Amino acid sequence: MVLGGLYRYPVKSLRGEALTSMVVGARGLLYDRHWMLVDGEGRFLTQRELPRMALVRPRVQGSGLILAAPDMPDLQVQPDSDEQLQVQIWRDLCTARVMSRVADQWLSEFLDVACRLVYLPEEQVRQVDQDYANTEDQVGFADGFPFLLISRASLDDLNRRMGLSLPMERFRPNLLVEGCAAYAEDGWKRIRIGDLEFRVVKPCSRCAIPTIDPETGQRTGKEPLKTLASYRKHGHQVYFGQNLIHDAQGQLQTGMPVEILQ
Structure with a gap:
């Protein structure tokens, strides 16, 4: 398995950037x-x-x-x-x-x-939800966690079920993993990418943003939430991807190996 994509969203809810190398700071990817x-x-x-x-x-x-x-x-x-x-x-x-x-x-x-x-100035610390994090864990203006991970195989499976070809951009991950089975990330507890270790702490519940076409800024209907609800619904939420917290600062680069530690 390898890190197939790195994405940063400098301004919350605006378009993202796909880069090949990024610095990981205290809050996650630098400027995310x-x-x-x-x-x-x-x-x-x-x-x-x-x-x-x-x-x-x-x-x-x-x-x-x-x-x-x-x-x-x-x-x-x-x-x-x-x-x-x-x-x-x-x-x-x-x-x-x-x-x-x-x-x-x-x-x-x-x-x-x-x-x-x-x-968010450097002197301000926004803690990650303490139900899932350590006291020192922090995050920027992301909804709740420093990283969102999705595997390529999971998106491929979802697109096959829908009969569509939605891009990964719809789901706004930070980390794209290639080389694993669909939804394998659901069973991970701790992983290593390059020299950095991450805790896999919580499935990502999805809001309506994936129904918006980033090329037009228009809602496109009920997909992908409709299909996700048919097989990825728990309670009143549908889930796709996993939230992660990093244990150290360093560098990430596409092509780095991804190792499952737990």
Whole structure:
């Protein structure tokens, strides 16, 4: 088994980046979900409410971003504000910093909703859910965990059942594993990728975001949730992929071997 893909999402719920090598820091992949959009009350915004967020492509440049979207001029953004903002992501409250009023205007215009771009400063620590984590484990603005892993075989099986060919991008993993059986990741407890070890702590329950076409920013119907519900439903949730927590910092690179430790 090998690491077949590495994906980072600099701004929560905007488009991701596929890279061949990434640094793993305290919160996970460096700059993964480091930024987030919030409304006027400081509540986080996602594609669940604003599918057009899928059309915005952020790219990390130094300590800032380059934002691109259809029919908009590319925008280079660097942090230029000392303003702090109390923000809410699910049940967590964090003190974030405002990135740039220019970015707020650009994003508000494209999404047609008033919003602000914030980031999580290094001195702020957002703990991972202590039901699944150690005290020192932390995460950025991801929903709950530093890493999401899916195997290529699992997506291939799902596409076969649907009679479709949805890309992995729909499911927004960080780690794509190749060379295992479909849903083999469901049985893993601890793995090693290169020199880094990870705890496999919780299946990923899926929301409506995989029903949004990232190329159009439009909902495409009930798939893949309809098919997943026919064989991956437990209680009121459907599950696809596994959430991971890393035990150390270092480097990940595509092609690295993946070893099952437990």
